[in-house]
Structures are given as structure tokens and as C-alpha cells.
Amino acid sequence: MKKHQSIDMKITYYLLVVCLLFSLVSCSTVLTNAPFPTDEKIRNHFSKLSNYANDTFVYALMSSNAYNDSTQFIIPNWKRVQRLESLLGLEADVYEYQKEGKLERIVIAFRGTEASWSDWVYGNLNWCFYGHLQGQYGDAEDVYLKVSNIPKYNKIPIAVTGHSLGGGLAIHLSLLKDIDAYVFNPSPRICVNGDKLDKQNNNKRVVISETGEILHGISNYSFNFQELSTDRGNIDLLEGGSVKEHNMYDLARALTKLATIYDNIEAHKVMEINRVAFNFH
Numbered sequence: 001m002k003k004h005q006s007i008d009m010k011i012t013y014y015l016l017v018v019c020l021l022f023s024l025v026s027c028s029t030v031l032t033n034a035p036f037p038t039d040e041k042i043r044n045h046f047s048k049l050s051n052y053a054n055d056t057f058v059y060a061l062m063s064s065n066a067y068n069d070s071t072q073f074i075i076p077n078w079k080r081v082q083r084l085e086s087l088l089g090l091e092a093d094v095y096e097y098q099k100e101g102k103l104e105r106i107v108i109a110f111r112g113t114e115a116s117w118s119d120w121v122y123g124n125l126n127w128c129f130y131g132h133l134q135g136q137y138g139d140a141e142d143v144y145l146k147v148s149n150i151p152k153y154n155k156i157p158i159a160v161t162g163h164s165l166g167g168g169l170a171i172h173l174s175l176l177k178d179i180d181a182y183v184f185n186p187s188p189r190i191c192v193n194g195d196k197l198d199k200q201n202n203n204k205r206v207v208i209s210e211t212g213e214i215l216h217g218i219s220n221y222s223f224n225f226q227e228l229s230t231d232r233g234n235i236d237l238l239e240g241g242s243v244k245e246h247n248m249y250d251l252a253r254a255l256t257k258l259a260t261i262y263d264n265i266e267a268h269k270v271m272e273i274n275r276v277a278f279n280f281h
Contacts, residue, residue, distance in 0.1 A: 053258035056208055057267055059161040059182035060252035062109035066093050066166060071249055073277060076269045078107075084146070086139040090169070094147055106156050108147055110140065112164030112248060140169040144177055162186070163248040171205060180204040185246050208255070210245045253278060 061073040068083070068091065075095075082094040091111040097104050148158055159180040160170040167186025174181035175190065180203050257278065259267035271278045 049258060050262040052206070052208060053255045054262065054264050054267075056182050056184075056206060057252070057255040057259045057264070057270075059107065059109075059159075060184055060208070060248070060255045061270065062093065062095060062107060063112070063161050063163040063166060063184055064248045064252040066091065066109040066111040066162065067248070068093075068111070071277065073252065073270065074273045076266065076273065082147075084143050086136070086142070088136055088139055090136040090139040090143065092140075092143050092166075103152065103156055106147065106153055106158045108143060108158065108160045108170075110160065110162035110166030110169045112162060112166040136165070136169060137172055140173055141176060144173055144179075148177075163251075164246065167207075171207075174203055174205050178203050182206045182208075184208045184248060184251055185210060208251070210251060 058075060058078070061075050062078075065072050065075075065080070077099070078095045078097050080093050081096050084090075084092045084094065093109045093111075095107040095109065097107075144158070144160070147153065157180075159182065160173050161182045161184075162168075162170040163184040163186070165187050167183030168189045170181040170183050171186055172190045173179060182204075183206070186207060186209075256267050256270050260271055
């Protein structure tokens with residue numbers, strides 16, 4: 001337990017440094033489109049990432065949309081049905097997926113860090129007392145319970161997703177509630193006790209990380225992430241420095257584009273509907 005807390009304090013220190021770097025910017029989307037490698041380069045160098053792109057691009061789009069700004073993606077066959085907010089600054093979207101009129105899946109997408117004090121005090125820098133949830137981590141559990149207790153969602157699979165702080169919240173819930181999580185450039189802060197990490201379940205946890213982004217190195221040294229059973233895909237498609245490469249909007253576009261190159265029909269539909277967002281050049 002002391003080892004867990006010591007490393008957790010180091011992570012808090014590193015996140016405080018990151019907080020200073022983010023003081024002028026947030027993790028939210030931007031209106032300028034980042035350059036993107038050619039299709040030929042992607043085929044030659046990123047073929048091993050095709051499965052990650054196919055499995056995660058929809059969740060990446062949701063994680064970008066969770067910032068609720070002007071750069072929203074339309075996601076075919078998915079309907080955003082609810083926006084949930086807490087007094088401590090947590091925000092999350094609830095999506096439904098229906099096939100032939102039948103509800104099949106639910107996704108909760110948590111917003112990542114914005115340039116607000118509540119995200120840092122109650123989220124990234126919130127002290128995690130093992131076995132006791134505080135701040136946005138406690139609120140995330142409340143959101144999950146509220147959604148999962150909706151009668152029409154009974155026995156419907158629920159997954160969670162998020163970017164940055166939102167990714168940390170999603171991973172945290174995947175351990176706490178045994179649900180699948182798909183996260184992007186996540187915060188390494190996970191507020192569950194050590195026993196839970198030692199007794200991991202078989203639910204899916206997929207972590208997609210841009211290798212040059214600002215939290216990548218911190219996650220690699222995090223005790224929680226070292227001990228965590230995840231399927232981790234490191235991607236190196238973005239340019240512009242550690243803060244710019246942390247951006248979720250650009251990562252969502254990159255993963256969707258990558259999926260189209262490997263002939264994902266749904267990804268092609270996304271790019272057709274969202275033409276302006278996918279004007280790379």
C-alpha cells in the first residue's frame with residue numbers, strides 16, 4: 001500500500017507539471033486540421049495498427065465529441081441521447097446503438113481535461129485514498145450507476161470511453177465495474193485499491209496512445225498502468241509537439257482515416273458525412 005501511495009504522489013507531481021503546461025490550452029478540439037501521412041505511407045508503416053483503428057475509431061469520435069464544442073462528428077447508427085454533468089465538473093455523453101430497431105449497445109463517453117480548475121482539483125490532481133472514491137472519480141461511478149439502472153438498459157452491454165482525464169475515469173470504471181473500456185492518451189490516475197488491480201477481470205481494456213504526446217511517458221512509469229492488463233496500441237501519426245499531439249480531435253480523425261485505408265465500411269461512412277473535418281490537406 002505504501003508503495004502504491006508513493007508512486008501515486010510522484011504521478012501527482014508530474015501531473016502538476018502538465019497542469020502548468022496546459023494552463024494556456026486544454027485537451028479540447030481545435031479548428032485547424034493537422035497534417036496527415038499519405039495513404040501509401042500508412043500502408044507501408046502502420047499495417048499492424050489496422051486492428052486497433054477498426055476496433056476503436058468509433059470510440060475515438062465519441063471521446064472527441066465529449067468536449068461538446070463546435071467540432072462535432074456525426075457517427076452513423078449511434079445516437080447521443082443524454083449529456084450528464086456533475087457539480088465537480090465531470091461531463092459525459094451517453095450513446096445508444098440500435099440495429100434493426102433493437103437496442104444493442106450503450107457507451108458512456110467521459111470528457112477529458114479542459115482549462116478549468118475543477119478538472120484539476122477534482123480530477124487530475126485529486127488525491128486517491130485507496131478504497132475511497134473522491135472528486136470526479138466518485139462522480140464517474142455515480143454516472144455509471146445512473147445509466148446502468150435505466151430499465152430499458154437492463155442486460156444491454158455498456159462500455160466506457162474517454163480521452164486524457166476522461167480516459168483515466170473510463171479505465172477506473174472498467175476495473176471497478178468490470179466493463180469494457182476504450183481510452184485515448186489517458187491520465188495514469190486510477191482510483192481503485194491495490195487488491196482490485198491484483199484481481200483483474202476478463203473485460204476488455206484498450207489503450208491507444210500517441211507516442212509523442214505529453215502523458216505517454218507518465219503512463220509508462222505509472223504503477224497502475226504497469227500492473228494493468230490492457231491491450232495497448234502505440235500510434236505515431238500526429239505532429240506538432242507533445243501538447244498538440246495530445247489533442248483528441250486529431251487522434252479521432254487519424255484513427256478513422258486509418259480504418260478507411262483498411263476498408264472499414266463504417267469509417268468510410270463517417271468520412272463521407274463529415275467531409276469538412278476530414279479535409280487533411
